[in-house]
Amino acid sequence: MGELISFDGGEKNYEGYLATASGGSGIGLIVLQEYWGLVDHIKDVCDRFAAEGFTALAPDLFFGERTTEPTRAGEMMMALNISETEQILARAVEALRILPSVNSEKVGIIGFCMGGQLAMFAACHNPTIGACVNFYGIHPHVHPSFRQLECPILGVFAETDPYAGPEVVKALDEELTLLGKTHDFETFPGTQHAFFNDARPEVFNADASSKAWNKTLTFLRQNLAG
Template structure:
């Protein structure tokens, strides 16, 4: 089980692997806030051999799954660039130690932040993004500085296939190191607590995710 910890400017949920040589993992929430499900993802990473932390970007606000209107308000009120520069950096600083590599991953809202962190912060060795992309005004594919993996849904009406295609074209044009995967399901497919969950896609993306980290963090 994990625990709540203090970070510079806020708090986070931390799960330790119990390994002295564990790489670090910063996990970023969906638009629902620091739900139990995202805490469980942190614990999944700990069980897989990572010391993992989720910074609380909503400062204690957790939105019920049925209330998409409230989730939208909270997400729209978030300063993504500031959250990346301050709260995500604070989570990475919590994990930092000499010789340790740290990864960054995020879902939905957190997918946007996982790309922004790959652009704006120099503390991560690689980043994995689930069904969320920043606007061109927030950050461009050409500005990404580390290897990227992406997991996207063909049925997504928020992070649409057209957005993913444009993102992939930008990565390729800039000769970035990337892996992008598309799944025949809907936005949110990794979250077992919502109706869009797709077990097969979640399992396959997790397998690819761990292989990516094995390549870049260990």
């Protein structure tokens, strides 16, 4: 089990959930929340990564606010201060990299829904990020500068998704291909948006979630280990 921590944000401290690698040290990984906030599901994802040998930090992008109501979650997402969020992400990466429980030269970043788009955004702005995983990422106000991207991206998408649907995936794939950026996208059949979230039985898909999890672990280890 991890713990809530504070990390240096310059003029003020930020908070997050830190789960330390089961062996004491491991690959550093930033985990970015969905639009619900830093909820138990995201903490559990961090704990799962820790059990696999990663030291995972999930910064709290909503400053303690969380919800189970989609309307409120959408309001929180749309009210996100992108400039401040960029600062939080940069500081979270810095805080993670200096931990004695992190032994990788570069760190990874993974995000879900809103967090998936933010993961790509952060990867484009921070060369110390060595691998990025985007689970069905979307945010209309977050625009990654892919020309600056230096790390590979793994994209995980749902077959039925009103937010990150086939046209969104196709456009992103074409843009990254045109720019010569390394990426691997997979759309999982029979799935809906947020199919990885086992706290939401109405969309959770156990088989696809397991396959996506294993693919994510392989991708992160291949690009960050050693």
